[in-house]
Amino acid sequence: MSQRKRLSNTQSSSQSKRQSGASAAQEENDDTTFTQPSTSQVQRGMQKLTPAQVDQKTAEVVQYFLVKDQKKIPVRRADLVKHVVKEYRTIYPEIMKRASRTFDQVFGLKMIEIDAKNHMYILINKLEPGDGASPIKSPTNPKMGLLFVILSVIFMKGGVVRENLIWNTLKKLRVDPGEKHEEFGDIKKVVADEFVRQRYLEYVRIPHTEPVEHEFRWGQRADVEISKTKILEFMGQLHEQDPQSWSQQYREAHSVSGSTQPGSSSR
CATH class of the missing domain: 1.10.10.1200 (MAGE homology domain, winged helix WH1 motif)
Incomplete structure (x- = not known):
C-alpha cells in the first residue's frame, strides 16, 4: 500500500513538473504567437x-x-x-x-x-542632458550609487569580471555580501537578482567551473542610460588621475559617447 502511495506521489510530482515546465514554455513562447x-x-x-x-x-x-x-x-x-x-x-x-x-x-x-x-x-x-548625466549619479539614491560602483569596476576591468571581484570590492567599501546591510538588505540579492532583472547587469554562468562561478557584465539598460565618460571622470577624481591615462577605456568611452543617444543601445 505504502509502495503504491509512493508511486502515486512520484507520478503526481513528475506530472506537476511537466505541467510547470509546459506553463513556463508557453509563457516564453507567448510572443511568438x-x-x-x-x-x-x-x-x-x-x-x-x-x-x-x-x-x-x-x-x-x-x-x-x-x-x-x-x-x-x-x-x-x-x-x-x-x-x-x-x-x-x-x-x-x-x-x-x-x-x-x-x-x-x-x-x-x-x-x-x-x-x-x-x-x-x-x-x-529624455530631459537628462545628452551626454548621459543619468539618475544613477543622484546622491539621494544609495542603491543607484552602489550600482554605479559596480558598473565602474566592470568597465575599468574590460567589460567583464568574475563575481568574486565584485564581492571583494564591496567588502572593501564595508558593504559585505555575507551580511545583511541596514540600507540594502541582502546585497547578493540586490546585485545578482534585482539589478539583473532591471537589465543594468548581466549575470552569466562561466562554463566548466566547479564549484559554479559567474561573471558580471553591463546590461542593456546600463548601455543606454549610463555614460562611460562620466565613469572615467569619476575614476579620475577618485584616483586623482587624468581620465586619458586609462587609454583603452578613454577610447571606448569617447567612441560611443557621440554615437549612443537615448533610444539606441551600444550593443
Whole structure:
C-alpha cells in the first residue's frame, strides 16, 4: 500500500513538473504567437473602435509602463499584449505610438526598445542632458550609487569580471555580501537578482567551473542610460588621475559617447 502511495506521489510530482515546465514554455513562447499587425490591419481595427475606447486602452498601457518603471523592470511585449492590450492587439502599433507620445509630451520620458529579439522596452528620462548625466549619479539614491560602483569596476576591468571581484570590492567599501546591510538588505540579492532583472547587469554562468562561478557584465539598460565618460571622470577624481591615462577605456568611452543617444543601445 505504502509502495503504491509512493508511486502515486512520484507520478503526481513528475506530472506537476511537466505541467510547470509546459506553463513556463508557453509563457516564453507567448510572443511568438503575436505578429505585428500591418498598416491595413490597424486601419480596419481602428474603424471598429470608438476614439474613447482607443484612448482608454492607451491610458492602461501608459499606467502599466509607469508601474513597471517604478521598479525599473523592463516591459516585455508578450506580457503587454497578454495582460493589457488583449483583444485590442490588431491596433497594437497605434496604441504604442500614442503611449509613446504621451510619455514624451506629458511625462518627459522616452520609450525605447532595449532588446529587439525579445521585444523589451524601458522608459528613460529624455530631459537628462545628452551626454548621459543619468539618475544613477543622484546622491539621494544609495542603491543607484552602489550600482554605479559596480558598473565602474566592470568597465575599468574590460567589460567583464568574475563575481568574486565584485564581492571583494564591496567588502572593501564595508558593504559585505555575507551580511545583511541596514540600507540594502541582502546585497547578493540586490546585485545578482534585482539589478539583473532591471537589465543594468548581466549575470552569466562561466562554463566548466566547479564549484559554479559567474561573471558580471553591463546590461542593456546600463548601455543606454549610463555614460562611460562620466565613469572615467569619476575614476579620475577618485584616483586623482587624468581620465586619458586609462587609454583603452578613454577610447571606448569617447567612441560611443557621440554615437549612443537615448533610444539606441551600444550593443
